Amino acid sequence: MKRYKWLIISIAIILIVAIWFWKFRSKAAPVLVETEKPTYGFIANAITATGTIQPVDTVSVGTQVSGTIKYIYADFNTTVKKDQLVAELDKSLLQAQVDQYKANLSAARDQLAYQQSNFARQTQLFQVGAISKADFETAQFQFNSAKANVAAIQAQLASATQNLAYTNIYSPIDGVVLSRNVNIGQTVAASFNTPTLFIIAKDLTKMQVQASVDEADIGNVEKGQRVTFTVDAFPDDVFNGTVQEVRLQPSTSANVVTYVTIIDAPNNDLRLKPGMTANITIYTKEVKNAMLVSAKALKFKPDSALLKDYIIVGRGDTSHARKEPGFYRSKRPDTLKTATDTSKRLTSPDEAAHPASVWLKHGDTIIRRRILTGMNDETNVQVVHGLDTSDIIVNDARQVTKKEKAAAAKSPFMPSRPRRGGR
Structure with missing residues (x-):
C-alpha cells in the first residue's frame, strides 16, 4: 500500500510539471513575413536647387544728356508701347x-555768299592781269574757309538738335515698367555713365529662373530637361519649366562652387513675379510606366529564423535555386541578351542595367x-528584367512582439474593459 502511495505521488508530480511546462513555458515568437508585388509607375533621378525668377528680356532706359526731369509719363507697372x-x-x-x-549758321552763310562773290570777281581780274596771283590766292582761301565754316556750324547745329531730341525719353520696346528710378525735378548727369531712369520688362508671360546648381550635381544637368518648381507665394502649386542653358562661369561662396542654370518658365497667368524665390527640382533622368519594386526588397536577405516555417532555396548555394521553375538563370547567354535588350527598351541610352537579386515567396x-x-531613387527601384506583376516578393521578415500578437488576437467586436475610475 505504501509503495502505491509513492507511485501515485510521483505520477502526480510528473503531471503537474508537464502541465506547467505545457502552459507556462515561453513560446518562440512567430515570424512575420512582409511581401509586395511589382507595380508600374513613374521613377526619376532628380536634383534640387534654389533660384530667382526673372523676366527673359529687360531693358534699362537711360538718358544720353544731362538735365532736370521735367515730366514723367510712366510709373511702376505701367504698360508701355515701343516709341512711347x-x-x-x-x-x-x-x-x-x-x-x-x-x-x-545764318551768319556763316552770309559770309560764304560774300566770299563766293569776291572770289568770282578776283578770278576775272586775275585772268586779265589786273591783280597779282597772291591776291587771287587770298580770295580763294577766304572762299574755301567760308565754306568750311558753314559745314562746321551745320555739324554743331545737328549735334545740338540731336541733344535736344534726347530730352524726350522713349520706350525702346513693348513691355511693362518694373522700376522707376527718378522723380520730377531730379537732376540726372550723363557725364561718365548713362543714368538708369526706367527698367522695362519685354514680356512677363515668358519668365526664366536663374538657378544655382552645386558642382556635384551640374554634371547631370543638360539642356531640355524637365523642371518643376514651387514659390512661397503659391506653396500648393507646382510650376513647370525646361532647362535652357548651363552657364560655364562658376560662382564661389563659402567654398561652395555653383553654376548658373537658366530655366524657361511660362507665365501665361502672370502669377510668377520678378524676384520670387523658386525651389527647383531638375529631373536628370526619368522613366514613365516602369516596373518598380521597393528598394528594401533588394536589401532583404533571409536568416535562420525563417527556417522553422519556410524552405529557403538559393541562400549561399544557387544550385538548388536553378532547379526551381521560373528562376532567372543570369549566366545563360541567351537570357542575358534578352535582359540587356529589354533594358535598352525601358531605359534611356545612357542608363545601364545592374544585376541584383530578390526573394520570391511560393507557399x-x-x-x-x-x-x-x-x-534607383532610394525608395523604389526599376526592374528591367526578371519579374512580372504576379510575383510575390519578400521585403522584410521580423518576429512578432507580444504586444502585436495580443492586438491581433483581440477581437475588434469585444468591448474594452473600462479603466478604474472611468464611467
Missing part, C-alpha cells in the same frame, strides 16, 4: 544752344531570383 514717350528733360538750355547755332518556399535593375 515716358519722360522729358528740361529743354531750355539745349533749345538756346540750338538757336545760337542757327544764328551762327512555404522562399526562392532567390536574379534580376536586372535600372534607375
Whole structure:
C-alpha cells in the first residue's frame, strides 16, 4: 500500500510539471513575413536647387544728356508701347544752344555768299592781269574757309538738335515698367555713365529662373530637361519649366562652387513675379510606366529564423535555386541578351542595367531570383528584367512582439474593459 502511495505521488508530480511546462513555458515568437508585388509607375533621378525668377528680356532706359526731369509719363507697372514717350528733360538750355547755332549758321552763310562773290570777281581780274596771283590766292582761301565754316556750324547745329531730341525719353520696346528710378525735378548727369531712369520688362508671360546648381550635381544637368518648381507665394502649386542653358562661369561662396542654370518658365497667368524665390527640382533622368519594386526588397536577405516555417532555396548555394521553375538563370547567354535588350527598351541610352537579386515567396518556399535593375531613387527601384506583376516578393521578415500578437488576437467586436475610475 505504501509503495502505491509513492507511485501515485510521483505520477502526480510528473503531471503537474508537464502541465506547467505545457502552459507556462515561453513560446518562440512567430515570424512575420512582409511581401509586395511589382507595380508600374513613374521613377526619376532628380536634383534640387534654389533660384530667382526673372523676366527673359529687360531693358534699362537711360538718358544720353544731362538735365532736370521735367515730366514723367510712366510709373511702376505701367504698360508701355515701343516709341512711347515716358519722360522729358528740361529743354531750355539745349533749345538756346540750338538757336545760337542757327544764328551762327545764318551768319556763316552770309559770309560764304560774300566770299563766293569776291572770289568770282578776283578770278576775272586775275585772268586779265589786273591783280597779282597772291591776291587771287587770298580770295580763294577766304572762299574755301567760308565754306568750311558753314559745314562746321551745320555739324554743331545737328549735334545740338540731336541733344535736344534726347530730352524726350522713349520706350525702346513693348513691355511693362518694373522700376522707376527718378522723380520730377531730379537732376540726372550723363557725364561718365548713362543714368538708369526706367527698367522695362519685354514680356512677363515668358519668365526664366536663374538657378544655382552645386558642382556635384551640374554634371547631370543638360539642356531640355524637365523642371518643376514651387514659390512661397503659391506653396500648393507646382510650376513647370525646361532647362535652357548651363552657364560655364562658376560662382564661389563659402567654398561652395555653383553654376548658373537658366530655366524657361511660362507665365501665361502672370502669377510668377520678378524676384520670387523658386525651389527647383531638375529631373536628370526619368522613366514613365516602369516596373518598380521597393528598394528594401533588394536589401532583404533571409536568416535562420525563417527556417522553422519556410524552405529557403538559393541562400549561399544557387544550385538548388536553378532547379526551381521560373528562376532567372543570369549566366545563360541567351537570357542575358534578352535582359540587356529589354533594358535598352525601358531605359534611356545612357542608363545601364545592374544585376541584383530578390526573394520570391511560393507557399512555404522562399526562392532567390536574379534580376536586372535600372534607375534607383532610394525608395523604389526599376526592374528591367526578371519579374512580372504576379510575383510575390519578400521585403522584410521580423518576429512578432507580444504586444502585436495580443492586438491581433483581440477581437475588434469585444468591448474594452473600462479603466478604474472611468464611467
